[in-house]
Amino acid sequence: MTHQHTLTHVRSIADNLSVHRARMLISCPDRAGIVATVSRFLYEHGANIVQSDQYTMDPDGGMFFMRIEFDMDQLQDHLPQVKQDFASIAGEFQMDWRISRVSEKKRLAIFVSKEDHCLLELIWQWQAGDLDADIAMVVSNHNDMREYVESFGIPYHYIPVTPDTKQEAEQKQLDVVNGQADVIILARYMQIIPPRFIEEYQNQIINIHHSFLPAFVGSKPYHQAYGRGVKLIGATAHYVTEELDGGPIIEQDVGRVTHRADVNELKRIGRTIERVVLARAVHWHVEDRILVYQNKTVVFN
Numbered sequence: 001m002t003h004q005h006t007l008t009h010v011r012s013i014a015d016n017l018s019v020h021r022a023r024m025l026i027s028c029p030d031r032a033g034i035v036a037t038v039s040r041f042l043y044e045h046g047a048n049i050v051q052s053d054q055y056t057m058d059p060d061g062g063m064f065f066m067r068i069e070f071d072m073d074q075l076q077d078h079l080p081q082v083k084q085d086f087a088s089i090a091g092e093f094q095m096d097w098r099i100s101r102v103s104e105k106k107r108l109a110i111f112v113s114k115e116d117h118c119l120l121e122l123i124w125q126w127q128a129g130d131l132d133a134d135i136a137m138v139v140s141n142h143n144d145m146r147e148y149v150e151s152f153g154i155p156y157h158y159i160p161v162t163p164d165t166k167q168e169a170e171q172k173q174l175d176v177v178n179g180q181a182d183v184i185i186l187a188r189y190m191q192i193i194p195p196r197f198i199e200e201y202q203n204q205i206i207n208i209h210h211s212f213l214p215a216f217v218g219s220k221p222y223h224q225a226y227g228r229g230v231k232l233i234g235a236t237a238h239y240v241t242e243e244l245d246g247g248p249i250i251e252q253d254v255g256r257v258t259h260r261a262d263v264n265e266l267k268r269i270g271r272t273i274e275r276v277v278l279a280r281a282v283h284w285h286v287e288d289r290i291l292v293y294q295n296k297t298v299v300f301n
């Protein structure tokens with residue numbers, strides 16, 4: 001059996017298992033009885049809970065967060081009724097909630113400029129079957145990676161951005177993404193995302209920032225870090241908001257450096273951290289492991 005046939009076989013098994021599985025995410029004011037009520041509801045509707053995570057910010061008047069995975073026979077047929085029946089419980093507990101089928105994979109639109117390391121990591125993981133999503137397209141303001149991306153059968157949209165064509169470019173981006181993607185990944189995309197995108201895809205745009213926020217924001221972060229003689233460098237994945245690099249943080253990581261590391265070495269180490277941190281954030285998002293509350297995230301990883 002070839003590698004491609006093995007991969008197809010593994011994906012086929014995973015897809016068959018996911019047909020009957022759904023995920024439920026809940027955010028609500030904390031009070032007694034939430035877990036018991038939700039569990040009883042699922043049991044009475046023939047569901048088998050296979051994973052459950054919960055977190056309360058403060059037992060006295062704080063917020064409660066919950067993520068449940070459950071299996072249900074003939075899920076596709078029964079899920080509309082489950083959602084309808086759960087609405088009354090959600091209203092009683094003032095829940096912000098959603099239920100989604102695991103088999104409905106999220107579609108990714110990956111935006112990239114010239115640096116390719118984050119894009120390559122996502123494509124490698126997707127090709128290996130480790131990233132449970134579909135890459136719907138790659139959008140870039142440069143044409144450098146067209147041949148590589150298209151070799152995987154992924155559509156590549158080259159949309160140059162200049163001060164004179166910025167509005168036109170933004171409209172083209174909206175047109176190609178609209179209805180074709182659920183999540184936008186900024187894989188070292190070096191352009192400001194317009195407010196229209198942020199409004200349309202609230203908490204659905206993930207950016208990788210080449211520093212351990214909030215330190216060294218702005219241009220040339222590795223030069224700034226080198227100038228300060230840092231001993232740790234890092235990367236931050238976060239949701240995009242209108243506040244530049246100020247959105248809810250999903251994941252961060254750091255690497256140690258010494259006085260011997262020059263700017264190029266800092267960049268090399270930084271690129272490795274960036275691609276790992278972004279890939280983790282994307283994994284957790286597509287697996288519905290993240291709940292956003294105000295400007296923070298609860299991540300059930």
